[in-house]
Amino acid sequence: MVTGLRERAWEAAAAVKDPEVPVxxxxxxxxxxxxxxxxxxxxxxxTPTYSGCPAMDTIRDDVELALIRAxxxxxxxxxxxxxxxxxxxxxxxxxxxxxxxxxxxxxxHAALRQAQGPVRISLGVRCPRCGSxxxxxxxxxxxxxxxxxxxxxACLEPFDHFKVI
Amino acid sequence: xxxHDLDGAIDPHGDVSVDELALAAELAGSGERxxxxxxxxxxxxxxxxxxxxxxxxxxxxxxxxxxxxxxxxGNIALDLLGHARSFLRYAGSWDGRSEDDLAYFRxxxxxxxxxxxxxxxxxxxxxxxxxxxxSTYMLELYSAxxxxxxxxxxxxxxxxxxxVDYHRDHAVQWVLRLAGGTAExxxxxxxxxxxxxxxxxxxxxxxxxxxxxxxxxxxxxxxxAGFDAVTEAVxxxxxxxIPAGSASAGGGRHGSHATGLGHLLSEMQVLAxxxxxxxx
Numbered sequence: 001m002v003t004g005l006r007e008r009a010w011e012a013a014a015a016v017k018d019p020e021v022p023v024x025x026x027x028x029x030x031x032x033x034x035x036x037x038x039x040x041x042x043x044x045x046x047t048p049t050y051s052g053c054p055a056m057d058t059i060r061d062d063v064e065l066a067l068i069r070a071x072x073x074x075x076x077x078x079x080x081x082x083x084x085x086x087x088x089x090x091x092x093x094x095x096x097x098x099x100x101x102x103x104x105x106x107x108x109h110a111a112l113r114q115a116q117g118p119v120r121i122s123l124g125v126r127c128p129r130c131g132s133x134x135x136x137x138x139x140x141x142x143x144x145x146x147x148x149x150x151x152x153x154a155c156l157e158p159f160d161h162f163k164v165i
Numbered sequence: 166x167x168x169h170d171l172d173g174a175i176d177p178h179g180d181v182s183v184d185e186l187a188l189a190a191e192l193a194g195s196g197e198r199x200x201x202x203x204x205x206x207x208x209x210x211x212x213x214x215x216x217x218x219x220x221x222x223x224x225x226x227x228x229x230x231x232x233x234x235x236x237x238x239g240n241i242a243l244d245l246l247g248h249a250r251s252f253l254r255y256a257g258s259w260d261g262r263s264e265d266d267l268a269y270f271r272x273x274x275x276x277x278x279x280x281x282x283x284x285x286x287x288x289x290x291x292x293x294x295x296x297x298x299x300s301t302y303m304l305e306l307y308s309a310x311x312x313x314x315x316x317x318x319x320x321x322x323x324x325x326x327x328x329v330d331y332h333r334d335h336a337v338q339w340v341l342r343l344a345g346g347t348a349e350x351x352x353x354x355x356x357x358x359x360x361x362x363x364x365x366x367x368x369x370x371x372x373x374x375x376x377x378x379x380x381x382x383x384x385x386x387x388x389x390a391g392f393d394a395v396t397e398a399v400x401x402x403x404x405x406x407i408p409a410g411s412a413s414a415g416g417g418r419h420g421s422h423a424t425g426l427g428h429l430l431s432e433m434q435v436l437a438x439x440x441x442x443x444x445x
Contacts, residue, residue: 051247051324081251082320084327110327139233140335141240149233165327 009042010035012070019058020144023101026059030089033080041074042067047085050145050165086110087164099128104135104150104161125161127152137161198258200381204315205259206277206374207382209267210418211306212252213278216268217426218299219245220433221286230289237335241296244328251321269437273427274420280413281364283423287357290343290350294357297336297399298365303329305391306383315381337399344403355405362408364423365392367415374418 013035014027026032026046034045044063048056060077067075087106090098095105107123124133132154140163142149147160199205222242229235253264281299286292307329310322343354369389375382400407417423436443 048247048324050244051251051321051328052243052245053247054243081324082316084320084324086327139237140331141233141237143236145240145243149236163331165331 005042006035006037008070009037009044009067009072012066012072013044013063016059016062016066019055019062021098021101021103023097024094026063028091028094028097030085030087030091030094031059041076042072043076043078045078045080047080047083049085053145055144085165087162090162098162102128102159103147104128104159106162106164108164110164125150127155127157128159129157130155135159199255199317200315202259203374203377204381205256207378208252208256208318209277210374212249212256212267213276214282214299214303215245215252216249217276217278217429218282219243219249220429221282222292222296224286225292234289238292241332241335244325244332248321248325248328251324255317255321265437269434273422273430276420276422276426276430277418278422278426279364279367279417280415280423281361281368283417283426283429284361284364285425287360288353290353290357291360293336293339293343294354295361296332297340298361298396300329300333300336301392301395302365302368302388304333305388305395308391309383309388313381313383314379318381333395340399340405341403344405354403358405359408359410363410363413364415366412367417368392370415370418372418 010032013032014025016026016032018024018026018029018031021029029049031046031049032044033047034043036043036045044067046056046059046063056079060079063077064075088110090106098105104125104127107125125135125137126133127135127150130152132152134153135150136153137148138151138158139149142160146162146165148163149158150161151158199208219242222238222245225238226235229238249268250264253267257263257267281295284291284295304326307322307326310318311326313319313322340354343350345351369385369392371384371386375384397407
């Protein structure tokens with residue numbers, strides 16, 4: 001019974017979309033960390049992608065609303081910092097949806113990045129529009145905290161790349 | 166800082182609710198309030214450095230040399246504001262003040278920021294020189310703070326370290342570019358480092374507060390070697406000499422600040438003080 005409740009609560013929370021990348025759910029992003037059921041009380045743990053991410057307030061409200069709409073009465077949404085979010089938690093489904101949306105998904109794993117010294121190399125980033133690997137970074141910082149700005153030398157289109165962190 | 170609390174309800178200034186305090190502690194991952202006045206004080210050291218630097222960088226938006234740089238400095242400022250919010254919330258959990266109380270309603274002498282972050286933006290080279298020194302220090306600091314015996318500090322650091330890694334990378338790239346660019350850009354970055362270098366020493370000074378905190382804090386002097394190794398490597402690559410000159414007196418950790426801080430605070434705080442409780 002309790003397990004069934006938790007699954008229903010997870011399902012409701014997991015369907016909440018990221019307000020800045022509306023094709024991704026918070027589950028795809030790895031922002032949804034845990035759902036616990038304690039009697040009638042549902043507690044949902046979410047974690048910010050970046051410390052200053054302004055979308056967290058909206059996500060928090062949306063999760064609460066989604067659970068209330070799904071029939072849960074007492075809902076608590078907690079923001080937790082540890083363990084720190086990493087792009088490694090993004091689901092394969094999430095990466096596929098990002099590409100379709102026109103954003104290049106994170107390339108490689110966060111651990112590889114951290115193993116490097118002060119001078120970096122980056123892995124090739126595939127253009128989400130034409131698929132070419134002939135791309136270059138225009139700026140390591142983009143339209144939101146989580147993205148860098150790239151351009152494709154094959155189709156000449158600029159695009160966002162979800163940074164590895 | 167958000168004019169709304171994280172529950173989405175309007176948060177009239179000065180009306181610190183129990184919920185807000187609980188949220189402050191839970192955001193940091195510990196579910197507890199700051200353990201002591203010393204812990205809260207150390208949180209102010211770290212939070213104020215991040216807050217003041219964030220405010221400085223925000224002033225570049227629409228003024229940077231290129232659009233991408235407006236975006237980069239704006240994003241770095243946003244990350245720093247996130248770190249500041251976490252630290253200030255934690256600091257305030259000790260005596261019931263909110264992050265906004267601490268950011269907007271403290272006077273200059275109550276701030277604990279270091280002189281380096283208080284140095285003016287100057288030209289782009291000066292901002293980059295300051296940014297390189299601060300982000301190199303912060304990366305060393307947060308790497309070490311991950312091992313803090315204080316769970317909240319460890320959690321904030323675990324998150325911040327990955328972001329500051331990008332900040333240092335950004336600054337390194339610009340130091341190399343300015344040093345290896347035109348005669349003008351090279352002259353400017355040399356002058357910029359000469360101007361800001363003396364203020365870095367304060368970041369590595371130990372203090373009685375640190376002695377009392379033990380393994381909950383990071384001993385500033387322990388970060389010097391890592392900082393030196395990175396600056397030497399980058400300066401060698403950029404073919405720059407480490408600036409000579411004596412260290413500045415500093416005093417920010419005890420409320421004695423560089424000239425620019427008062428102006429910066431008056432601009433940062435004017436709206437909140439003129440219209441207490443303003444929301445949008």
